[in-house]
Amino acid sequence: xxxxxxxxxxxxxxxxxxxxxxxxxxxxxxxxxxxxxxxxxxxxxxxxxxxxxxxxxxxxxxxxxxxxxxxxxxxxxxxxxxxxxxxxxxxxxxxxxxxxxxxxxxxxxxxxxxxxxxxxxxxxxxxxxxxxxxxxxxxxxxxxxxxxxxxxxxxxxxxxxxxxxxxxxxxxxxxxxxxxxxxxxxxxxxxxxxxxxxxxxxxxxxxxxxxxxxxxxxxxxxxxxxxxxxxxxxxxxxxxxxxxxxxxxxxxxxxxxxxxxxxxxxxxxxxxxxxxxxxxxxxxxxxxxxxxxxxxxxxxxxxxxxxxxxxxxxxxxxxxxxxxxxxxxxxxxxxxxxxxxxxxxxxxxxx
Amino acid sequence: xxxxxxxxxxxxxxxxxxxxxxxxxxxxxxxxxxxxxxxxxxxxxxxxxxxxxxxxxxxxxxxxxxxxxxxxxxxxxxxxxxxxxxxxxxxxxxxxxxxxxxxxxxxxxxxxxxxxxxxxxxxxxxxxxxxxxxxxxxxxxxxxxxxxxxxxxxxxxxxxxxxxxxxxxxxxxxxxxxxxxxxxxxxxxxxxxxxxxxxxxxxxxxxxxxxxxxxxxxxxxxxxxxxxxxxxxxxxxxxxxxxxxxxxxxxxxxxxxxxxxxxxxxxxxxxxxxxxxxxxxxxxxxxxxxxxxxxxxxxxxxxxxxxxxxxxxxxxxxxxxxxxxxxxxxxxxxxxxxxxxxxxxxxxxxxxxxxxxxxxxxxxxxxx
Numbered sequence: 004x005x006x007x008x009x010x011x012x013x014x015x016x017x018x019x020x021x022x023x024x025x026x027x028x029x030x031x032x033x034x035x036x037x038x039x040x041x042x043x044x045x046x047x048x049x050x051x052x053x054x055x056x057x058x059x060x061x062x063x064x065x066x067x068x069x070x071x072x073x074x075x076x077x078x079x080x081x082x083x084x085x086x087x088x089x090x091x092x093x094x095x096x097x098x099x100x101x102x103x104x105x106x107x108x109x110x111x112x113x114x115x116x117x118x119x120x121x122x123x124x125x126x127x128x129x130x131x132x133x134x135x136x137x138x139x140x141x142x143x144x145x146x147x148x149x150x151x152x153x154x155x156x157x158x159x160x161x162x163x164x165x166x167x168x169x170x171x172x173x174x175x176x177x178x179x180x181x182x183x184x185x186x187x188x189x190x191x192x193x194x195x196x197x198x199x200x201x202x203x204x205x206x207x208x209x210x211x212x213x214x215x216x217x218x219x220x221x222x223x224x225x226x227x228x229x230x231x232x233x234x235x236x237x238x239x240x241x242x243x244x245x246x247x248x249x250x251x252x253x254x255x256x257x258x259x260x261x262x263x264x265x266x267x268x269x270x271x272x273x274x275x276x277x278x279x280x281x282x283x284x285x286x287x288x289x290x291x292x293x294x295x296x297x298x299x300x301x302x303x304x305x306x307x308x309x310x311x312x313x314x315x316x317x318x319x320x321x322x323x324x325x326x327x328x329x330x331x332x333x334x335x336x337x338x339x340x341x342x343x344x345x346x347x348x349x350x351x352x353x354x
Numbered sequence: 355x356x357x358x359x360x361x362x363x364x365x366x367x368x369x370x371x372x373x374x375x376x377x378x379x380x381x382x383x384x385x386x387x388x389x390x391x392x393x394x395x396x397x398x399x400x401x402x403x404x405x406x407x408x409x410x411x412x413x414x415x416x417x418x419x420x421x422x423x424x425x426x427x428x429x430x431x432x433x434x435x436x437x438x439x440x441x442x443x444x445x446x447x448x449x450x451x452x453x454x455x456x457x458x459x460x461x462x463x464x465x466x467x468x469x470x471x472x473x474x475x476x477x478x479x480x481x482x483x484x485x486x487x488x489x490x491x492x493x494x495x496x497x498x499x500x501x502x503x504x505x506x507x508x509x510x511x512x513x514x515x516x517x518x519x520x521x522x523x524x525x526x527x528x529x530x531x532x533x534x535x536x537x538x539x540x541x542x543x544x545x546x547x548x549x550x551x552x553x554x555x556x557x558x559x560x561x562x563x564x565x566x567x568x569x570x571x572x573x574x575x576x577x578x579x580x581x582x583x584x585x586x587x588x589x590x591x592x593x594x595x596x597x598x599x600x601x602x603x604x605x606x607x608x609x610x611x612x613x614x615x616x617x618x619x620x621x622x623x624x625x626x627x628x629x630x631x632x633x634x635x636x637x638x639x640x641x642x643x644x645x646x647x648x649x650x651x652x653x654x655x656x657x658x659x660x661x662x663x664x665x666x667x668x669x670x671x672x673x674x675x676x677x678x679x680x681x682x683x684x685x686x687x688x689x690x691x692x693x694x695x696x697x698x699x700x701x702x703x704x705x706x707x708x709x710x711x712x713x714x715x716x717x718x719x720x721x722x
Contacts, residue, residue, distance in 0.1 A: 025657075059661070061653070061657050062677060108651075110658070
């Protein structure tokens with residue numbers, strides 16, 4: 004129970020269905036960090052929801068686990084100029100591991116979360132499916148779960164639309180019915196991500212260069228920028244003859260250089276091929292190379308048809324359509340229709 | 355629900371509650387007003403002041419009402435800011451309403467020294483004496499601790515430091531109604547009280563000030579409380595506190611005996627049920643038990659007891675939602691694992707042997 008509307012409504016559905024429900028508020032971040040952490044406010048919202056539902060609210064402190072198993076890796080990835088997704092790691096290591104174990108210790112049979120996703124049980128084989136609400140589907144973030152984790156999890160709002168969830172919350176008298184969705188790293192909330200990162204990294208300025216290697220501006224450290232980024236580069240259009248805006252197309256880590264190109268249709272921003280490592284297949288069995296599957300390379304993009312080729316250490320993925328701003332470090336997540344098959348980390352890209 | 359968390363707060367005494375209701379209904383006038391109803395309100399407050407004074411062996415004009423123990427502590431500590439001698443000595447197990455205030459006072463030049471406690475939680479007096487400096491202006495040692503219940507030998511300490519002529523404050527929030535408290539016997543200059551710890555209402559407390567001439571207001575405003583505390587008086591709360599103090603002190607001996615017998619009974623039974631238990635206090639206020647269950651995590655124990663409808667604490671109640679090793683338990687030498695396996699069970703005047711047996715039965719199921 005995060006204090007947000009999704010987990011609140013998830014709990015209410017289980018209560019309606021007659022389950023014996025207890026809520027647990029998870030603390031992953033030291034709340035002394037007042038500037039960025041809203042845990043105290045979130046706790047109050049969770050408490051009000053639990054009061055309405057007449058269920059107990061307990062707390063678990065996973066600050067240390069989160070730091071060790073998620074945040075350190077997040078920082079390392081940032082430092083390496085990659086684009087990590089801490090929420091995927093958080094699900095694998097915290098919500099569906101440390102938290103699950105704690106819930107079991109408390110006597111729980113299963114845990115439920117407010118994810119927009121669904122599961123199905125086919126004779127003991129568990130499938131992860133997209134949430135019904137296309138716009139909110141969060142199966143992407145659950146791509147690293149395994150069979151055991153899925154068998155212990157339920158997603159009560161997976162069949163609902165976000166609008167319906169909010170409506171239900173309002174009807175039930177939850178004060179958080181209109182609370183903003185969390186974005187990015189969940190505990191940072193709506194705050195400025197760059198300012199947050201500045202607490203952990205010194206400024207490491209370097210050159211912003213165009214395709215020909217000409218310096219056209221200064222960046223503050225490669226970790227503050229991501230592939231395909233347009234805003235916040237500090238270079239206006241109009242530097243050259245074209246007036247189109249600039250986009251980050253590449254990072255030259257060794258030289259601390261940020262490569263930018265002009266125009267969203269610039270071919271340097273598009274690739275048809277990538278390699279992925281550490282792929283997790285939710286079923287435990289990798290799909291056939293011949294299987295018709297789709298994949299998405301970031302949460303906020305549609306999945307498109309692709310062809311996978313298994314190699315000794317990684318997987319080669321070829322897309323039918325060129326993909327915009329493939330970012331090493333991000334997760335590529337595979338689907339067969341509505342079933343989420345699993346995901347891996349993007350390593351390299353090419354054509 | 356069976357309530358075993360009286361050190362967090364107590365249920366309000368029915369007589370007190372009734373009296374407060376009457377006051378709210380019939381005496382709304384501002385006690386600073388000079389007409390009849392205002393005078394009546396004022397006189398009700400003065401009667402409550404008298405009741406508090408009687409309960410602690412003070413004079414009426416030495417009692418200043420405020421919003422609770424935390425404010426009373428703040429009132430005293432903030433006086434350091436305007437003093438020449440800005441050094442203060444406190445124990446290592448003070449409530450955050452002391453230790454955190456001192457962090458806030460650092461930029462004002464206030465410096466604090468901490469006196470360690472032994473494994474029973476008792477302050478090391480010889481270290482305290484060593485810490486006294488020329489600029490020591492205040493010593494603040496709690497009378498009874500909120501987490502482990504240990505009673506500090508305040509009287510003995512004061513006898514040894516008398517010659518230094520240093521002001522002495524004690525946070526007695528946990529002690530009233532549990533042990534006999536007399537400000538003259540103790541020899542203290544300031545004492546903090548909180549009504550809701552002795553079956554009175556929340557949001558009201560008092561500060562004993564021996565020599566008010568040396569004291570200045572902390573909450574600045576009108577001339578209420580003879581200029582010591584601005585703000586229109588919480589009449590019902592103050593009257594409730596006065597009555598609660600009178601009742602608590604009147605019943606103190608009987609209540610203490612009963613609490614001690616519950617405590618003894620619990621300890622005897624729990625040791626039979628789970629011989630590994632570690633009882634963390636001796637010389638504690640009656641009814642407060644700090645007890646560790648090695649091999650079990652306190653948050654899990656708490657959840658399971660909560661499910662069985664028992665109210666107990668781990669650490670102190672102020673830290674709900676934050677599961678960190680307790681500083682107090684650390685100070686008495688508990689390692690983190692034992693620290694995080696500790697519950698605080700605090701009995702109250704209305705608890706019965708049968709209720710304690712229920713708890714034992716439930717704990718037996720959980721632990722074994």
